[in-house]
Amino acid sequence: MKSDGATAPLRGEGQGSIPPKGIDRRRALGMIAGGASAGMQALGACAPFSAATEEEREVKTLAWQEYIKGNYRFMTEEERAATIARLERLSKLKRNTEVGIRSTDAQPGVQFGYAFNITKCKGYRACVQACINENNLDRKAATQYIRIFEMEDGVIDLEHGDATYEHEAPAEGHFYMGTQCFQCADPPCVKVCPVGATWQEPDGITVIDYDWCIGCRYCMAACPYWARRFNWSAPEVPAAEVNPNQHYLSNRARKMGVVEKCTFCLHRTRQGRLPACAEACPTGARVFGNLLDPDSEIRWVLANKRVFRLKEELNTEPRFWYFSD
């Protein structure tokens, strides 16, 4: 079961290396399930996997192997490829959707940053719509990562801001301020996770391994920006609406009982594209770029505009700035 750590020095030594190194329950289960080279066939013959059809048996076998896999953060290259192959196959078998799941790492020399122009935002929620489609958000529970607060001119008071307005926007005498996950440089949500299912990537994005999350929701309590969402039921996305361009840490299918959140669309941004919200914004209120590139748009905004961050006094160092014209 344990792969040779020496073959993948950069990406962790594989799940077998996680301390304590003795045989624990998870590893023992793993050995039972995948230990033999003929793991699949052996499992297929096992009593717990008795199934009517070949397909059902495959689903059960794959689901079992997924259940006993390790934390993505500590996986070797091969372990990542294996879990992605299983997830893509499961998506085909269970939901009849062909998806491509990436495992792209952060680009070196990149720290993502976001700026939001509160003068330009007109409250159309075009970003919200794009986010739902891009990130395969649960249609049944109507999950939304982005909140657009409508507030009266002159005072920034989110306590009394209205995020549920339905009238024509922009309303007279009001301005709009969008919130989402701010990808804090010192994220309180990561500190409280008891199982290490959420962490910060080198490009500054805080991600979640949805298969390692135990759903305790400590991170939701810790987040001062209400950026995380919990799946109270199994998320439902119609097969025709599923975005097949996925990343393991971003918009792949979630399950019941796990937390999810905005990842600045890392399946797009690590390919050099803009996040879906920034691309969809009809007013150009959203500026996205590399904080380490002095010629980037985001750096121009930080250098030339009056910027502020939300709840800056908490020292969470959000990578998300607000500015006005």
Next chain:
Amino acid sequence: MTPQGAPVTLTESYRLCAQCHFQQVEAWAGGGHGKRLDGWQGRRVVMGCGDCHDPHQPAIEKRIPFRAPQIERTRGHNP
């Protein structure tokens, strides 16, 4: 036409607009105004003035927003 009398093509409308809206054009050139079309990486391609603004009605129109989030306001909690 520019003040010097040179003709301005439609793709370079900013040269005309900049004669009054110099602050906006400065922000547009830097990245604080306007909309980027390609990704954040590589060559920067942005919308021109006339791509977003109708010269006869430059303000962006009102519209009904996309549906609101289904959230209940609870005591002491933001939606």
